[in-house]
Amino acid sequence: MSHDPFHHHLPIAAPLAGHRGDAAPSGAVLPEPLADGELGSDEVLQVGDLAKRSGKTVRAIHLYEELGLLRPNARSKGRFRLFGGDALVRVRWIGKLQDLGLSLGDIQAVVREWEQSSSAPGAMSKMREVYRQKLASTREQIRRLTALEAELADSLAYLETCDVCDPARLVSACTCCDRHEPQAPPELVSGFRAS
Amino acid sequence: MSHDPFHHHLPIAAPLAGHRGDAAPSGAVLPEPLADGELGSDEVLQVGDLAKRSGKTVRAIHLYEELGLLRPNARSKGRFRLFGGDALVRVRWIGKLQDLGLSLGDIQAVVREWEQSSSAPGAMSKMREVYRQKLASTREQIRRLTALEAELADSLAYLETCDVCDPARLVSACTCCDRHEPQAPPELVSGFRAS
DNA sequence: GTCGTCTCTCACCCATACGTAAGGGTTGTC
DNA sequence: GACAACCCTTACGTATGGGTGAGAGACGAC
Numbered sequence: 001m002s003h004d005p006f007h008h009h010l011p012i013a014a015p016l017a018g019h020r021g022d023a024a025p026s027g028a029v030l031p032e033p034l035a036d037g038e039l040g041s042d043e044v045l046q047v048g049d050l051a052k053r054s055g056k057t058v059r060a061i062h063l064y065e066e067l068g069l070l071r072p073n074a075r076s077k078g079r080f081r082l083f084g085g086d087a088l089v090r091v092r093w094i095g096k097l098q099d100l101g102l103s104l105g106d107i108q109a110v111v112r113e114w115e116q117s118s119s120a121p122g123a124m125s126k127m128r129e130v131y132r133q134k135l136a137s138t139r140e141q142i143r144r145l146t147a148l149e150a151e152l153a154d155s156l157a158y159l160e161t162c163d164v165c166d167p168a169r170l171v172s173a174c175t176c177c178d179r180h181e182p183q184a185p186p187e188l189v190s191g192f193r194a195s
Numbered sequence: 196m197s198h199d200p201f202h203h204h205l206p207i208a209a210p211l212a213g214h215r216g217d218a219a220p221s222g223a224v225l226p227e228p229l230a231d232g233e234l235g236s237d238e239v240l241q242v243g244d245l246a247k248r249s250g251k252t253v254r255a256i257h258l259y260e261e262l263g264l265l266r267p268n269a270r271s272k273g274r275f276r277l278f279g280g281d282a283l284v285r286v287r288w289i290g291k292l293q294d295l296g297l298s299l300g301d302i303q304a305v306v307r308e309w310e311q312s313s314s315a316p317g318a319m320s321k322m323r324e325v326y327r328q329k330l331a332s333t334r335e336q337i338r339r340l341t342a343l344e345a346e347l348a349d350s351l352a353y354l355e356t357c358d359v360c361d362p363a364r365l366v367s368a369c370t371c372c373d374r375h376e377p378q379a380p381p382e383l384v385s386g387f388r389a390s
Numbered sequence: 391g392t393c394g395t396c397t398c399t400c401a402c403c404c405a406t407a408c409g410t411a412a413g414g415g416t417t418g419t420c
Numbered sequence: 421g422a423c424a425a426c427c428c429t430t431a432c433g434t435a436t437g438g439g440t441g442a443g444a445g446a447c448g449a450c
Contacts (some may be wrong), residue, residue: 037371048396058397059438086389093386100206100343100426103436114387120364124357127387127397131354142340145333148295152330159326162319169315192309192322194281243426253427254408273416276426298406 045083047072054091061091067108069094100134101141155188239268240278249286256286262303264289294330296336350383 051058064070065081072081072092097107110130117123161180184190246253259265260276265285267276292302307326356375358360379385 039357057438061438062399063438076397076446078397079399080446089382089385093382093389096343096346096386098437099339100347101409103277104438105436118365119362121357121360121362124354124360127254127384128351128354128357131347131351131383135351138340138344138347142337142344144294145337145340148291149333149337151291152295152326152333155324156326156330159323162316162323165316165319165337167314170313176233180323187288188291188326190284191291191321191387194285194288195285205392241427254410257429258408271427273427274429275416293407300406339396 019149027080043085044073045085047081047083047085050083050087050091053088054095056091056095064091064094064104065074067104069104069107069111151186151188155186158183158186238280240280240282242276242278244276245282245286248283249290251286251290259286259289259299262299264299264302264306295333297329328369346381346383350381353378353381 045053047058047061050056051061054061061070065072070087072087073084074082076082094104094107094173098104102110110127113126114123117126158180165179231272242247242253242256245251246256256265260267265282268281271277289299289302292305293299297305305322308321309318312321320379347365353375360374
C-alpha cells in the first residue's frame with residue numbers, strides 16, 4: 001500500500017503496556033468497575049486523557065486528527081477537544097494497524113475507503129481484502145524472522161567455541177579459525193571478516 | 196542501540212530474492228560451478244556487479260562505504276572501486292543485520308568494535324552479546340506478530356459473516372450488526388466505527 | 391482572583407536510508 | 421577513435437512519525 005512497505009529495518013519490540021498500578025478500588029459499588037483501561041461509553045476525554053489511556057502522545061493524537069484518522073466528538077467552550085470512549089478504541093486500532101506494518105498514509109486510505117462507501121457488504125469486503133493481504137504479509141514476515149532466529153541461534157552456537165580461545169589471539173586470525181574446524185562459519189559470523 | 200529501536204511500524208516482507216534465471220551453464224568444466232550467487236574468491240567486482248549480486252543499489256553501497264561498513268579492496272587506474280568476493284559476504288551480512296532491526300549506525304558500532312579489539316575471544320564475546328540480545332528481541336517480535344496474526348484471522352472470520360448481508364444496508368448500521376450477534380467485534384473491526 | 395495544570399495553534403526540527411540529478415571521467419568493444 | 425555502458429564525486433531531495441518549543445488561552449480548585 002505504501003510505495004515500498006518492505007525493505008529492511010524490522011522493529012524490535014514495543015512497550016505496548018504502560019505500567020499503571022491504579023486498579024479500581026476493590027468493592028466499589030459504582031455503575032461499572034471499568035476493567036483496566038475501559039470506560040463507560042458516555043465518558044468524556046480530553047486529549048491528554050486519551051493520550052495516557054492509549055499510550056500515545058498528545059502530539060501523535062493531534063497528528064492523527066490532522067490526517068483525518070480521528071475526530072473529536074465536540075469541543076469545549078474554550079476549544080478543547082472532547083473525545084468519547086470510541087476514540088480510545090480508534091486510537092488503539094490505529095496502533096494495531098501500525099504494528100501490522102501499515103503507515104499512517106495506508107490507514108488514511110483505509111479510513112477514507114470506509115467512510116466513502118455506503119453499501120455495507122461492499123465496504124466490509126474491501127476491509128477483508130486489506131486484512132487478507134496483511135495476514136499474508138504478516139505470515140511471510142514471521143517466516144523471515146523465524147529464519148533469522150535460527151541463523152542467530154546457529155551463529156551463537158558457533159561463537160561459543162571462541163570462549164576457549166587464547167585471550168592473546170588476534171582478531172585478524174579469527175572468524176574461521178582452527179578451533180571450529182569443519183563447519184564453515186554462518187553468514188552472520190563470516191560477515192565480520194570481510195572488509 | 197538506536198535511541199528508539201522499538202515503537203510501531205514493522206516491516207512487511209522483503210524481496211530478498213531477485214529472480215535471475217542465469218544459472219551456470221550446465222556441464223561447465225570451470226574451476227568452480229559458482230552456485231547461484233557465489234564466486235571464486237579471487238573474482239573482482241565493480242560496484243554495479245556487487246549491487247546486482249547483493250540486491251542493493253549502487254547508492255546504498257556507496258553509503259555503506261561512507262559509513263565505514265565496507266571498503267573496496269582497490270581502485271582501478273580510473274578510480275573505479277574494485278571489490279572482492281568478501282565484499283559480497285559483507286553486504287549480505289549488513290542486509291541481515293538490517294533485517295534483524297539494526298540501523299546502519301548500530302552496524303557501524305558493531306564494526307568499529309570489531310575492528311578496534313585486538314583480543315579475539317574478547318571481540319567474539321562482545322559479538323555474542325549483541326547477537327544474544329537480538330535473538331531475544333527477535334523472539335519477542337515473533338511473539339507479537341503471531342498475536343497479530345491471530346487477531347487478523349479472528350477479524351477475517353468475523354467479517355466473513357458480512358457477505359450474506361443485504362447489499363443495500365448502510366455502513367452506518369455496520370460493524371456490529373445483528374448478523375453476528377453474540378460475539379463482540381474484534382478490536383481490528385470495532386476500530387472502523389469510532390470517529 | 392489567582393495559581394497550577396491542561397490545551398490551543400502554528401511552525402520549524404530530527405534521524406534514517408537511501409533517491410536523484412549534475413557534470414564529468416573510464417572501460418572495453420567494434 | 422567512437423560509442424555505449426558504467427563509474428566518479430558532490431550535494432540536495434524525500435518520506436515517515438512524530439518532537440519541541442512559543443505564545444496565548446482555558447479550566448477548576450481554593
